[in-house]
Amino acid sequence: MKELLNENELPCICTPLTGKNKAEIISELVTIVPKNPDLIEWRVDFFNDIDQLDEVFSTLQEIYNHSNGIPLLFTIRSQAEGGQEIPLLEDERVELLCKVCESDFIDMIDFEVSNNPEHIKRLRDVSNKHLKKLVLSYHNFECTPKKTEIFKHLLMMQFYGADVAKAAVMPNSQEDVITLLEVTKEAKETLTIPVVTMSMGELGIVSRIFGWYYGSAITFAVGDKSSAPGQIPIETLQQIIRMVKDSIGYD
Numbered sequence: 001m002k003e004l005l006n007e008n009e010l011p012c013i014c015t016p017l018t019g020k021n022k023a024e025i026i027s028e029l030v031t032i033v034p035k036n037p038d039l040i041e042w043r044v045d046f047f048n049d050i051d052q053l054d055e056v057f058s059t060l061q062e063i064y065n066h067s068n069g070i071p072l073l074f075t076i077r078s079q080a081e082g083g084q085e086i087p088l089l090e091d092e093r094v095e096l097l098c099k100v101c102e103s104d105f106i107d108m109i110d111f112e113v114s115n116n117p118e119h120i121k122r123l124r125d126v127s128n129k130h131l132k133k134l135v136l137s138y139h140n141f142e143c144t145p146k147k148t149e150i151f152k153h154l155l156m157m158q159f160y161g162a163d164v165a166k167a168a169v170m171p172n173s174q175e176d177v178i179t180l181l182e183v184t185k186e187a188k189e190t191l192t193i194p195v196v197t198m199s200m201g202e203l204g205i206v207s208r209i210f211g212w213y214y215g216s217a218i219t220f221a222v223g224d225k226s227s228a229p230g231q232i233p234i235e236t237l238q239q240i241i242r243m244v245k246d247s248i249g250y251d
């Protein structure tokens with residue numbers, strides 16, 4: 001498995017899986033894997049059988065079998081932060097995340113920093129125990145809060161022991177995108193863990209393409225279907241990043 005978040009190979013490009021059932025997910029993987037993403041995210045909140053443990057695990061096994069060693073991020077996005085409506089309460093989500101941490105199928109889990117601190121601590125302990133990375137995240141699909149507020153969320157994630165601190169916000173102006181890039185640079189210079197940020201929607205596309213230059217370690221791109229507004233096709237993103245790196249003398 002390629003080393004995840006190696007400082008010399010950033011940004012890491014992540015493509016989401018948003019299928020409703022196993023067949024859709026496998027079909028997405030067949031499209032995505034040849035495109036060589038660095039990371040695959042299973043957005044489990046899109047999965048119809050999220051409350052059927054057996055189905056989740058047999059699908060995880062299939063994802064593992066079809067992903068050619070590409071690491072997997074397991075995400076159940078809460079509806080409050082832009083995810084799908086699901087039949088699981090927060091403590092049931094935590095139980096599921098704990099169970100998947102015990103398996104060999106995943107490498108990282110994502111949990112919102114706005115959740116109950118006790119749940120965050122439990123997931124930190126369990127993910128540490130099973131050598132899985134914990135991404136703590138913050139999403140705002142309405143607006144881009146002030147720099148200090150975004151920064152506060154990122155700092156809080158580090159305080160809780162996250163391996164990765166992630167913030168995705170919606171811009172309503174070009175200035176908002178600049179705000180996000182500025183806070184990315186400041187967080188990258190201040191925090192000791194990798195920072196991941198994106199400005200969503202059409203206005204924010206530049207942040208998905210150039211965010212790494214300001215310190216964002218992961219950028220999300222469409223392999224087959226998109227999981228958030230503003231994601232662009234992985235092939236386009238790979239080409240542009242390569243061109244920019246070549247022009248400015250990166251490896």
Ligand SMILES: O=C1C[C@@](O)(C(=O)O)C[C@@H](O)[C@@H]1O
Nearest residue numbers: 016075168198200220227228
């Ligand atoms: O947190 C994120 C980032 C994201 O919202 C984006 O804007 O690309 C996409 C989500 O699937 C992922 O979990």
